[in-house]
Amino acid sequence: MNVLAALVPLLFLAPPDSRPDDVRIGLFTLFKPEALEVRVASGEGASLAAPGVQSSRSIGRGELVTIRFSGNQLHITLDARRSLVATEARIIPIGSAALELSLPGKIKRTVRGELLVDTGTGGRGPLRIVLTTGREAAVASIVAAETSRRETEALKALAVVVRSFMLAHPGRHLSEGFDFCDTTHCQFYRGEQDLSEIVASAEIERAVEKTRGEVLAFEGRTVEGYYTAACGGMTVTPSMLWGGTTSYPYRRVSCRWCKASRFDKWERSAGIGQVLGALSEFFGSRFSVSTELAIDRDHASGFVRSITVADGTTRTTLTADAFRRAIGLKLGWNTVLSPTFTVERRGQRFIFRGRGFGSQIGLCEAGAIAQAAAGRSYREILSFYYPGAGISEPPAHE
Numbered sequence: 513m514n515v516l517a518a519l520v521p522l523l524f525l526a527p528p529d530s531r532p533d534d535v536r537i538g539l540f541t542l543f544k545p546e547a548l549e550v551r552v553a554s555g556e557g558a559s560l561a562a563p564g565v566q567s568s569r570s571i572g573r574g575e576l577v578t579i580r581f582s583g584n585q586l587h588i589t590l591d592a593r594r595s596l597v598a599t600e601a602r603i604i605p606i607g608s609a610a611l612e613l614s615l616p617g618k619i620k621r622t623v624r625g626e627l628l629v630d631t632g633t634g635g636r637g638p639l640r641i642v643l644t645t646g647r648e649a650a651v652a653s654i655v656a657a658e659t660s661r662r663e664t665e666a667l668k669a670l671a672v673v674v675r676s677f678m679l680a681h682p683g684r685h686l687s688e689g690f691d692f693c694d695t696t697h698c699q700f701y702r703g704e705q706d707l708s709e710i711v712a713s714a715e716i717e718r719a720v721e722k723t724r725g726e727v728l729a730f731e732g733r734t735v736e737g738y739y740t741a742a743c744g745g746m747t748v749t750p751s752m753l754w755g756g757t758t759s760y761p762y763r764r765v766s767c768r769w770c771k772a773s774r775f776d777k778w779e780r781s782a783g784i785g786q787v788l789g790a791l792s793e794f795f796g797s798r799f800s801v802s803t804e805l806a807i808d809r810d811h812a813s814g815f816v817r818s819i820t821v822a823d824g825t826t827r828t829t830l831t832a833d834a835f836r837r838a839i840g841l842k843l844g845w846n847t848v849l850s851p852t853f854t855v856e857r858r859g860q861r862f863i864f865r866g867r868g869f870g871s872q873i874g875l876c877e878a879g880a881i882a883q884a885a886a887g888r889s890y891r892e893i894l895s896f897y898y899p900g901a902g903i904s905e906p907p908a909h910e
């Protein structure tokens with residue numbers, strides 16, 4: 513038990529967004545959690561602070577803290593004995609202690625940083641779980657979640673793009689009380705897990721350290737850094753996929769470097785009932801089994817401009833990205849891998865064939881690895897996928 517930690521008055525607890533090099537990540541955002549278990553996984557311990565509690569309480573290593581949402585309040589139990597009721601709770605690790613978080617029966621994650629748990633928007637639940645952690649540490653975790661490879665120059669290139677994404681998208685979830693979510697909507701974040709489990713973690717931390725603070729810049733602004741597992745031979749632009757424009761003039765890049773990737777060309781299939789079920793759920797209407805899918809594609813590259821779902825005389829048109837999301841949410845992201853695909857009805861199944869994996873925008877990770885293996889530097893790799901962009905330290909105001 514750490515006596516000092518128990519005596520730290522609330523006054524001295526820094527607010528979670530006080531340091532400019534910190535980021536706030538909303539955790540478990542897909543799970544709508546009602547209960548959270550927290551343990552100090554490694555290190556000295558942590559302290560727990562809640563409004564209305566005179567001084568913070570110390571949490572020893574291994575001690576279990578349970579936080580449950582009920583009746584618009586948090587019910588916090590320490591070590592199954594002491595309990596309190598509050599509207600928010602902060603868990604502050606001592607030194608570099610790591611916290612193990614668990615949604616009972618669902619998912620576990622180990623993180624480093626300060627944790628804020630509250631009753632969600634308007635106090636109506638579910639639990640809002642926000643981790644405040646160093647930006648560079650978050651960059652390392654996100655790079656580790658993306659790849660288990662150890663080609664240093666590719667890792668450095670990816671680190672710069674991941675960091676650029678963060679700095680170019682401030683306040684992406686501001687109304688929800690954090691900067692970024694932990695899903696691919698922002699950048700896939702799994703805390704310490706990826707860094708501790710893969711052998712390349714030391715290389716990743718070195719790659720992040722060697723590019724510390726570096727971002728892609730164009731005309732004095734940080735470029736919105738996007739990346740994709742494999743571009744399939746030709747990248748696409750954000751405006752092709754989502755409409756609108758960006759301050760960086762993205763253009764399509766022809767990439768032969770990911771040719772050896774298993775995602776260069778792919779084929780997947782799914783039951784017709786499953787696909788139509790996913791689309792029905794997405795649109796909130798029921799499609800009959802005779803529903804057809806018709807694709808409008810760019811003939812040169814095969815990029816899907818739009819896909820029309822035709823059930824008798826009823827026609828609904830959506831973008832390739834919306835279609836992938838509709839299918840992915842229900843059937844998983846391994847069904848329609850990219851926005852460049854064809855669809856064919858065969859028996860009771862739809863057959864999808866396509867190229868690339870992911871959004872196909874920006875840095876092609878498989879291509880970057882191949883370029884690094886061929887001896888190209890991270891600067892050369894970045895200028896290949898981001899022509900015209902430079903690398904700079906972020907401006908002071910960011």
Ligand SMILES: [Zn+2]
Pocket residue numbers: 684685692693694695697698699
């Ligand atoms: Zn997000």
Ligand SMILES: [Zn+2]
Pocket residue numbers: 742743744745746767768769770771876878879
């Ligand atoms: Zn590529």
